[in-house]
Amino acid sequence: MKKIKVNFGQRSYQIIIGQNILDSLGAFLNSLRLGSDAFIITNNFLKNKYGLKLTRSLSKAGINQYFKVVPDSEKSKSIKTASQVIKDLAEFDKNKKVFILAFGGGVVGDLSGFLASIYRRGISYIQVPTTLLAQVDSAIGGKTALDLETGKNLIGAFYQPKLVFSDVDFLKSLDKLQLSSGMAEVIKYAVIKDQKLFVYLENNRDQILSASPTALEKIIGSCSVIKARIAEADEKEKLGLRTILNFGHTIGHAIETAAGYKKYNHGQAVALGMAAAADLSVRFGILDEKTSLRIKNLIKLYGLPLKLKGVSAERIIKAHFHDKKFSGKVNKLVLVSAIGKTRIARNIDLKLIKAAVGSLY
Amino acid sequence: MKKIKVNFGQRSYQIIIGQNILDSLGAFLNSLRLGSDAFIITNNFLKNKYGLKLTRSLSKAGINQYFKVVPDSEKSKSIKTASQVIKDLAEFDKNKKVFILAFGGGVVGDLSGFLASIYRRGISYIQVPTTLLAQVDSAIGGKTALDLETGKNLIGAFYQPKLVFSDVDFLKSLDKLQLSSGMAEVIKYAVIKDQKLFVYLENNRDQILSASPTALEKIIGSCSVIKARIAEADEKEKLGLRTILNFGHTIGHAIETAAGYKKYNHGQAVALGMAAAADLSVRFGILDEKTSLRIKNLIKLYGLPLKLKGVSAERIIKAHFHDKKFSGKVNKLVLVSAIGKTRIARNIDLKLIKAAVGSLY
Numbered sequence: 149m150k151k152i153k154v155n156f157g158q159r160s161y162q163i164i165i166g167q168n169i170l171d172s173l174g175a176f177l178n179s180l181r182l183g184s185d186a187f188i189i190t191n192n193f194l195k196n197k198y199g200l201k202l203t204r205s206l207s208k209a210g211i212n213q214y215f216k217v218v219p220d221s222e223k224s225k226s227i228k229t230a231s232q233v234i235k236d237l238a239e240f241d242k243n244k245k246v247f248i249l250a251f252g253g254g255v256v257g258d259l260s261g262f263l264a265s266i267y268r269r270g271i272s273y274i275q276v277p278t279t280l281l282a283q284v285d286s287a288i289g290g291k292t293a294l295d296l297e298t299g300k301n302l303i304g305a306f307y308q309p310k311l312v313f314s315d316v317d318f319l320k321s322l323d324k325l326q327l328s329s330g331m332a333e334v335i336k337y338a339v340i341k342d343q344k345l346f347v348y349l350e351n352n353r354d355q356i357l358s359a360s361p362t363a364l365e366k367i368i369g370s371c372s373v374i375k376a377r378i379a380e381a382d383e384k385e386k387l388g389l390r391t392i393l394n395f396g397h398t399i400g401h402a403i404e405t406a407a408g409y410k411k412y413n414h415g416q417a418v419a420l421g422m423a424a425a426a427d428l429s430v431r432f433g434i435l436d437e438k439t440s441l442r443i444k445n446l447i448k449l450y451g452l453p454l455k456l457k458g459v460s461a462e463r464i465i466k467a468h469f470h471d472k473k474f475s476g477k478v479n480k481l482v483l484v485s486a487i488g489k490t491r492i493a494r495n496i497d498l499k500l501i502k503a504a505v506g507s508l509y
Numbered sequence: 510m511k512k513i514k515v516n517f518g519q520r521s522y523q524i525i526i527g528q529n530i531l532d533s534l535g536a537f538l539n540s541l542r543l544g545s546d547a548f549i550i551t552n553n554f555l556k557n558k559y560g561l562k563l564t565r566s567l568s569k570a571g572i573n574q575y576f577k578v579v580p581d582s583e584k585s586k587s588i589k590t591a592s593q594v595i596k597d598l599a600e601f602d603k604n605k606k607v608f609i610l611a612f613g614g615g616v617v618g619d620l621s622g623f624l625a626s627i628y629r630r631g632i633s634y635i636q637v638p639t640t641l642l643a644q645v646d647s648a649i650g651g652k653t654a655l656d657l658e659t660g661k662n663l664i665g666a667f668y669q670p671k672l673v674f675s676d677v678d679f680l681k682s683l684d685k686l687q688l689s690s691g692m693a694e695v696i697k698y699a700v701i702k703d704q705k706l707f708v709y710l711e712n713n714r715d716q717i718l719s720a721s722p723t724a725l726e727k728i729i730g731s732c733s734v735i736k737a738r739i740a741e742a743d744e745k746e747k748l749g750l751r752t753i754l755n756f757g758h759t760i761g762h763a764i765e766t767a768a769g770y771k772k773y774n775h776g777q778a779v780a781l782g783m784a785a786a787a788d789l790s791v792r793f794g795i796l797d798e799k800t801s802l803r804i805k806n807l808i809k810l811y812g813l814p815l816k817l818k819g820v821s822a823e824r825i826i827k828a829h830f831h832d833k834k835f836s837g838k839v840n841k842l843v844l845v846s847a848i849g850k851t852r853i854a855r856n857i858d859l860k861l862i863k864a865a866v867g868s869l870y
Contacts, residue, residue, distance in 0.1 A: 227588070231588045231592075234588075234664065235657065235658070238657050238659040238660070238663055262627075265666070266664050268664075268665075269665040269666055269667055269746075270666070291630070296595065296599050297596070298596070298600060299599065302599055302628065302629060304630040305626070305630055305631070305666070384630075
């Protein structure tokens with residue numbers, strides 16, 4: 149079991165990562181004194197698969213529970229769902245000792261954290277992420293959100309949980325697509341901050357893709373530390389230090405938008421975005437061809453795409469310039485100068501970007 | 510013109526209080542660099558009465574404007590209204606340089622502040638309060654909220670504005686009931702913290718009730734300072750320092766609940782609550798009869814009630830024990846030991862509370 153402290157002064161908390169540790173969750177919650185009533189937000193699949201085990205762990209610790217099931221879809225990050233959930237929360241909260249337990253992936257985590265931030269002007273919540281993507285990324289750092297029709301994540305709050313509890317056993321139930329989608333984020337962390345992790349990923353593909361608990365615990369631990377340190381340094385995204393987390397994401401989002409969020413899932417789009425960013429780094433003159441190839445090979449090794457089909461480069465470039473991360477008309481991209489080292493480039497010649505996107509065909 | 514600094518470190522801001530100062534608002538906003546696009550949340554009456562003047566002031570400063578009218582009713586503090594308003598906000602926010610201007614009383618201020626706190630994980634907003642109650646109380650301190658069916662203010666955030674801009678000219682359009690309702694809060698500040706203000710209120714009733722700008726500027730200034738200092742010391746209500754602001758409000762809320770929010774408006778209920786709290790302070794042995802009478806006389810002087818009709822004492826006591834400010838079964842009331850001095854009493858003998866409520870008949 150790994151414990152990582154996330155430092156936010158009085159709001160500091162731990163990330164716990166381990167194998168088959170759900171039994172001990174109740175005891176952790178008791179030691180945190182979060183309250184006697186757990187409002188658990190989850191989806192149907194997880195409730196059916198792990199509900200009993202979760203209930204046992206919490207009951208042993210004397211914690212009352214209410215399971216609120218939401219659809220396992222981005223649509224649950226809506227005002228409509230949030231409004232229904234908060235009504236049930238207020239109804240359940242007879243004793244004013246409620247806390248929220250987010251039991252699921254990124255959607256459940258974003259919704260739960262946001263509701264915790266606004267109910268009674270802020271109550272406690274904990275993250276129990278069940279996907280690789282959530283364990284290495286979305287559950288850490290306190291960014292919570294809902295979507296509007298006009299755009300994703302337009303509503304939200306920066307609001308830290310009291311605990312992030314990552315049991316790698318949950319990842320056994322992921323299908324290959326979900327696992328490789330999460331791996332895109334793991335590769336991102338290795339490229340931007342951790343050469344050792346990069347080498348580990350190169351050498352341990354089979355264990356990781358077969359969901360070896362030891363291998364997963366290792367990579368989730370490495371990624372969690374990176375995410376935690378970056379979030380600590382720039383909690384509210386005011387200093388631009390979180391920007392490097394967008395490596396592969398700017399072009400990745402453009403691909404998702406241009407392809408209508410259907411053809412490529414988030415991990416695949418990020419993989420393509422990272423390949424383009426590596427290519428652009430070479431064209432920009434800060435990365436050698438060999439390292440760029442090593443990055444692309446690692447992406448490929450985990451079953452993620454390097455080539456793009458069915459979406460034109462023109463549409464991607466167009467979507468790129470509508471990305472919400474732009475303010476004004478100056479583009480800004482995270483490039484890489486070596487494994488573990490990034491550089492933020494602004495106002496890049498459009499020809500270079502077009503050529504980099506072109507390299508995906 | 511008075512300027513009061515509210516100290517929240519990097520989030521500090523000013524309260525501006527003056528007579529006929531709306532013309533200068535645009536210039537203030539420009540100096541704060543809040544953005545080029547003002548999303549103004551207001552009601553129909555205010556838009557018709559002051560919209561043109563507000564528009565002129567902002568246009569002169571080069572600020573684009575969008576007026577969003579919401580009903581002038583507690584019902585506007587709902588998820589439904591919030592959801593409609595935020596859609597229009599996102600639609601208007603093409604340049605990502607929007608800020609919110611709350612132009613109204615407590616309802617508009619609570620709704621606007623809450624929306625500012627959640628849109629894009631927090632944008633700037635300013636308060637331009639137009640009622641006495643909002644100018645002396647709700648616009649200051651950063652408490653924002655929506656209601657749920659299960660209870661008032663159950664959703665919200667602590668979120669500070671960038672400016673509170675109180676033009677006493679707005680108060681000219683208030684009817685007597687609105688003015689005296691606001692005066693209940695003014696009297697509260699005087700009783701809990703400001704003996705000089707108390708004497709001023711005793712001696713200047715006619716000027717105040719005829720909405721003399723000079724008199725209003727004075728009392729709003731005094732109250733704003735008190736509210737600001739208390740909010741600074743306990744921004745998120747964790748230290749219990751804000752508790753004294755509940756003087757008259759605990760029993761007052763019980764009266765509102767028991768009377769179904771119809772028979773007595775907020776100010777009248779608070780007046781009755783203060784009368785009962787003064788009476789209780791005497792019974793509790795910490796206040797002399799003469800000072801209690803002085804408090805009651807001041808309440809009466811401003812046309813506020815000292816006697817209760819049509820609601821039984823039993824119902825009030827019952828509502829009192831369901832108040833959301835109770836946690837557990839120990840009652841807690843703000844008592845007064847002299848003009849300007851409070852004491853918080855816990856676990857008060859129910860007989861004394863009953864007798865104090867009984868004194869209202």
